[in-house]
Amino acid sequence: MTREAKHLRQAPTVQDVAREAGVSTATVSRCINFPEKVGEATRQRVMKVIEDIGYAPNFGARALVAKRTNTIGAIIPTMENAIFARGLQAFQEELGRNGFTLLVASSSYRPELEERQIRTLLARGADALLLIGFDRGPGITEWLRERRVPYVVAWAFDSSAPIPSVGFDNRRAMAALAREVIGLGHNRIAVISAPTAGNDRARDRVAGVRDAAAELGLAAEEIPVIETPYSFENGAGAMEQLLGRTDRPTAVICVNDVLAVGAMSKARAMGLSIPSDISVTGFDDIEIARVIDPELTTVHVPHRDMGRVSAQTLIALLGETDLPGHRDLGTEIRMRGSLAPPRHR
Amino acid sequence: MTREAKHLRQAPTVQDVAREAGVSTATVSRCINFPEKVGEATRQRVMKVIEDIGYAPNFGARALVAKRTNTIGAIIPTMENAIFARGLQAFQEELGRNGFTLLVASSSYRPELEERQIRTLLARGADALLLIGFDRGPGITEWLRERRVPYVVAWAFDSSAPIPSVGFDNRRAMAALAREVIGLGHNRIAVISAPTAGNDRARDRVAGVRDAAAELGLAAEEIPVIETPYSFENGAGAMEQLLGRTDRPTAVICVNDVLAVGAMSKARAMGLSIPSDISVTGFDDIEIARVIDPELTTVHVPHRDMGRVSAQTLIALLGETDLPGHRDLGTEIRMRGSLAPPRHR
DNA sequence: TTGTATGCGTTATCAT
């Protein structure tokens, strides 16, 4: 009874296996890590014991001696944003396929929180990190460099950056879309953006709109930009503001699909029809873009690929296999019903 | 040069701190874990050294001696499903607030994969687990019991289960909605469900529809049920099948919002208008339910609360604080435009 | 092929 209780309470160790199988702990260890370096007969015997008593290597001990945990950390703004949820799912799947486990934390789009999470995940044994975007303080960046922490930046792309980035050029992608909008004849455009502070993706997208405007002869600096956090309600609120202006825009460019859909709802609620009264565009191409009526013109972003490739990059980084470096995964404009030429003029 | 390089490569240990501060390793350890048990002067000195050389406790060594990692694992079907993404986000936030870190894996709705992930996360040092639903083999259940692995089941509720569950009664919730539908006069109803194999939530919801039907005098067994994986396209495909039947249903009850929205799109694409020609209901109340036109009648589920309460339950379990046990978080029917009485009759 | 012995970095139990 006492023995049985003990069996349940105390997890078995290599010692237990060794004793039971009549071999040394070294042999047990080898059976697990290098089965081929052990005699057929003994291996069978040891494996049987392992199975019988339900032995599993102690994680802490293993990490202590191996100096790695095969665990990778990801810090994303929030999983509630479908683009990150999707990318993270692909990231996890690819890690799992390669024997790595995923540690997750979220920054809520707050740099100081991200910094804390970086330290936390590393303290929790993460071998490497996935971070979103380039916007972070020089302090933490230097800290990461000093400690030689392997990490990649995703959802952004800058081939001149000193650390690998996996994503796409937000500025260029948005400029391409804005060019389409302006090319259709829209000359009063407005932008609904996520807060740009601490968010280089949003900032780059807004910059992309101005690039296209300047290029096509519009007054880039005069384009109104409303910044508001990610949510349908906020998209709607921003649209309401824009429609209250004297020079109502004929096209509203949003930095993500959620804001765009919120904006569309509000425009319709205020009696405007889309796209005949006002055009709206999004960014990301999440499922909702095809569910709304009219369907949303947006920029398709390969979220799953970013997650997958980020995982591969990190694994390569850890394995010292030849560095894959930066990966530009590209984007594609999806022209749909929410964008059309302005009515008169 | 060599020394500096060494500094960068080798992470500093308690030994380094102790030497530099002229104290023993025990004192350094105390400074970190029980600052009050150390003299003011020495603590200041030690802390300064820690700061200076950038010391951080080694995770493996700590886990080895403490026999816990303050890490909790979650295995969910997929983060791409917004309901889990949202719940997981809240789960992570609550864990973070309490000093725990989150390890994530996904089962893709496949029991055998879930089983593997359970073993993996435990092998990776997870102190406790969050699992979704009750549907899993007796083998793994027994295994968990034997090892005394603390875990909770979420997104389901069964107060008679031997382990804590945090969620709601899927069957009862769906029965309540179905009662509303049938009460409105619909007597030809159909169900679009996720695959019920290995998914007790889906199964319970379908059962709920039959409960209500039987209760209100409809032939419960004759209600057509189409099972198809979670996606808009599949929801649309299922609706297409249903509309091809001779006795076309007047109301289609879907076990989640995504299938429902897909079904709505298809119905409309086939020239039917909602709800006058056909009613549709969903389950979950994710954002898309209010974006679609007409808005979707559905069952509101407190996803964030489930994540948060699950975390609290797990933490309580680990802390031996009085067991909170089961938590029924309840649901609410959200009546919206997609449901109306059938036209004639 | 297998065994012996040692170190990995921390924490905790004793002393002092």
Next chain:
DNA sequence: ATGATAACGCATACAA
């Protein structure tokens, strides 16, 4: 208040 020291469980260099 502080120090010496023994685990913790595993992997590996070295012996046999």
